[in-house]
Amino acid sequence: MNEIDIEKAAALMRSASNMAVLTGAGVSKESGIPTFRDAQTGLWAKYDPQQLASPEGFKNNPELVWQWYDMRRQNLANVQPNAAHIAISALESEFSEFAVLTQNVDGLHQRAGSKHVVELHGNITTFYCFDRLHPASEIPTGLKQPPVCHCGSLIRPAVVWFGEALDRSVWRSASQTAIGCEVMLVVGTSALVQPAASLPFDAKQKGAKIIEINPEQTPLTRRADLFIQAPAAIAFPLLMQYFRQS
Numbered sequence: 596m597n598e599i600d601i602e603k604a605a606a607l608m609r610s611a612s613n614m615a616v617l618t619g620a621g622v623s624k625e626s627g628i629p630t631f632r633d634a635q636t637g638l639w640a641k642y643d644p645q646q647l648a649s650p651e652g653f654k655n656n657p658e659l660v661w662q663w664y665d666m667r668r669q670n671l672a673n674v675q676p677n678a679a680h681i682a683i684s685a686l687e688s689e690f691s692e693f694a695v696l697t698q699n700v701d702g703l704h705q706r707a708g709s710k711h712v713v714e715l716h717g718n719i720t721t722f723y724c725f726d727r728l729h730p731a732s733e734i735p736t737g738l739k740q741p742p743v744c745h746c747g748s749l750i751r752p753a754v755v756w757f758g759e760a761l762d763r764s765v766w767r768s769a770s771q772t773a774i775g776c777e778v779m780l781v782v783g784t785s786a787l788v789q790p791a792a793s794l795p796f797d798a799k800q801k802g803a804k805i806i807e808i809n810p811e812q813t814p815l816t817r818r819a820d821l822f823i824q825a826p827a828a829i830a831f832p833l834l835m836q837y838f839r840q841s
């Protein structure tokens with residue numbers, strides 16, 4: 596990890612009045628939630644993503660899909676926001692405009708105190724049926740199959756599945772944030788899955804500075820203004836230290 600780049604990133608952030616942070620599964624890695632690309636140990640280890648996180652998968656095997664999401668929802672009780680989530684939450688009050696655009700569905704940004712969070716892919720602790728939203732309080736954990744709503748349809752996790760479009764209002768909010776920010780921090784995403792992966796490019800096109808934090812390079816790296824090659828929970832405390840230096 597190159598401290599000079601961290602110092603430069605902090606200077607870029609200090610010069611901005613509004614900022615966006617785009618996060619992916621990597622920001623939750625140090626909280627103990629495996630990323631999607633950690634194929635050998637990750638969430639996809641035993642399953643084919645199409646079998647689980649897709650409308651077809653849910654239609655073909657609602658019990659398997661339900662139990663996989665329920666296991667992940669129950670696992671949230673055992674994980675905590677890490678130093679990166681906490682640092683991102685602390686940044687919010689330093690800018691006149693600030694938003695977290697996350698691809699994660701674990702709710703850890705909100706648990707760390709972030710107020711303005713746009714959940715691009717939904718959240719595994721919310722649910723809906725064909726007809727309406729169902730709060731988690733209505734849906735006990737440990738069910739072996741999806742409950743049936745009185746409207747007659749199956750209740751499902753309120754997450755974006757492969758092949759599904761993002762919620763229009765969510766996408767509009769994320770797009771407006773991206774084209775309006777002066778600096779975008781892109782943390783822990785492989786920058787592969789659209790349309791989220793286009794947000795940093797949209798921001799850059801409108802003149803924003805892009806700072807990427809990731810232990811590995813991604814398709815975004817060569818377009819980033821600064822690339823901090825480090826795990827998020829290691830880079831952020833140092834970034835915050837430099838950011839707070841006057």
Ligand code: OAD
Pocket residue numbers: 618619620621622624625630631632633648698699716755756757782783784785786787788808809810811813825826827828
């Ligand atoms: P991925 O699993 O595709 O990528 C995780 C990224 O985090 C990789 O680039 C890793 O190098 C990086 N990484 C790993 N450990 C890290 C750490 N400690 N600190 C920082 N970065 C770290 O996860 P996403 O990019 O979030 O979509 O995947 C995007 C989408 O693909 C997900 O939202 C999901 C999946 O299909 C839906 O569910 C719709």
